[in-house]
Amino acid sequence: MSGNNLIKKGLVVAVILLFFSVGVVPSTGLFNDDTTPPVTTISFDPPEPDGIxxxxxxxxxxxxxxxxxxxxxxxxxxxxxxxxxxxxxxxxxxxxxxxxxxxxxxxxxxxxx
Known part of the structure; x- marks a missing residue:
């Protein structure tokens, strides 16, 4: 009987690890540094007066x-x-x-x- 308990515990641990690994693997694709939006720089230089x-x-x-x-x-x-x-x-x-x-x-x- 102790062999059956050991197998059951092993299966429970395997199922728990399976659930955790399914949740972790897809989430790593969400943090891809290549998807950062482009930065647009806007500058304003007031025109120099033309006169005196x-x-x-x-x-x-x-x-x-x-x-x-x-x-x-x-x-x-x-x-x-x-x-x-x-x-x-x-x-x-x-x-x-x-x-x-x-x-x-x-x-x-x-x-x-």
């Missing part, structure tokens, strides 16, 4: 004292650069052309209109 730079404030000869005066004299593609030494600038500005309006420092160059 007009300066507001600062100490340069010919610099504007009012932002709107510089905007009015600017053409499409120009840059109006505003120094923060005369900030805050107490004026309303209207930009009706394609220009870059840049402040010297985002924390201290202030337009209060």
């Amino acid at each position: 730079t007009l300066y507001v404030g600062g100490s340069g000869a010919g610099n504007y004292t009012k932002i709107q005066d510089a905007i009015d004299d600017a053409n499409d593609g120009d840059t109006v650069f505003v120094f923060d030494d005369s900030s805050p600038y107490y004026e309303n500005v209207m930009v009706d052309k394609s220009i870059s309006l840049i402040g010297e420092n985002k924390e201290t160059t202030i337009i209060d209109g």
Whole structure:
């Protein structure tokens, strides 16, 4: 009788191993490194202004004292650069052309209109 028990135990172990091996073998195919999706890189480089730079404030000869005066004299593609030494600038500005309006420092160059 002990021989029959040994055979039964061997069959039980074989059946258990069979169930585990059936569950493990197909799952290894799910983690294939060759199936990673392609990576698309998108970069954005803002275009450089085509025109000239007009300066507001600062100490340069010919610099504007009012932002709107510089905007009015600017053409499409120009840059109006505003120094923060005369900030805050107490004026309303209207930009009706394609220009870059840049402040010297985002924390201290202030337009209060």
